[in-house]
Amino acid sequence: MYKKKSKRLARYAKALSHPVRIEILELLENESCCFTGDMVNVFPLAQSTISQHLKELKNAGLIQGELNPPKTKYCINQENWAEAKALLCDFFDMDFSKSTCSI
Amino acid sequence: MYKKKSKRLARYAKALSHPVRIEILELLENESCCFTGDMVNVFPLAQSTISQHLKELKNAGLIQGELNPPKTKYCINQENWAEAKALLCDFFDMDFSKSTCSI
DNA sequence: ATTTCAAATCGTAAAATTACGATTAGTATT
DNA sequence: AATACTAATCGTAATTTTACGATTTGAAAT
DSSP, rough: OHHHHHHHHHHHHHSSSSSSHHHHHHHHHSEHHHEEEHHHHSSSSHHHHHHHHHHHHHHHTSEEEEETTTTTEEOOHHHHHHHHHHHHHTTTTTTOOOOOOOO | OOOHHHHHHHHHHHHHHHHHHHHHHHHHHHHEEEEEHHHHHSSSSHHHHHHHHHHHHHHHSEEEEEEETTTEEEEEEEHHHHHHHHHHHHHOOOOSSSSOOOO
């Protein structure tokens, strides 16, 4: 079987493997949080499709949704976001434990 | 349509979205390069399946294969590897332009 | 000219992904 | 109670991914 780290990293990478999910996350990074409807207006996709992408991001653990009907407010899941970041840093040999780093 | 950066990042992320591809890349990072057969021995997958994963990594631009039959030697494509790294750094707000950085 | 060997490709089946329209759920308003 | 609104879920079709065994390729060795 695969290493735990590999599986977790692959899982996060999979969540990032569609451009609309990348841009949804960028939106959430900038706006800190927003509603499903906001994203439906930004992207040229059906409401159900956006909902599906949000669900995948949620399943991967990268976002979380706070629902107070009829609206749902999404934001980055900071804990898992940090883990994804850390796994990627590790994978790409980017050492953040030292005070300096460069590519 | 999506932003060019989003599409490129999604493309790289997709290449990383399977644990065996993560581990193949780790192998290539450590060993600097290796043959298809080496990987077939490491992972519990058929030779044709490994070949297919290698092809995907090659199509994504993350590795390159130098073939001198009957063997093929693979290694990281440094140029695109650096691009993937840079796109991810950018995406995760990890600023490498400064001399110091931390999570 | 055969045989051998590593690796790619082919053909195929099962499963997952992506997208959509239609429906449902759940609250707030009229 | 009926309506309105947002968002999730359902059902479905088309495409892509993942995996395998079998075959082919291409150079080297016999």
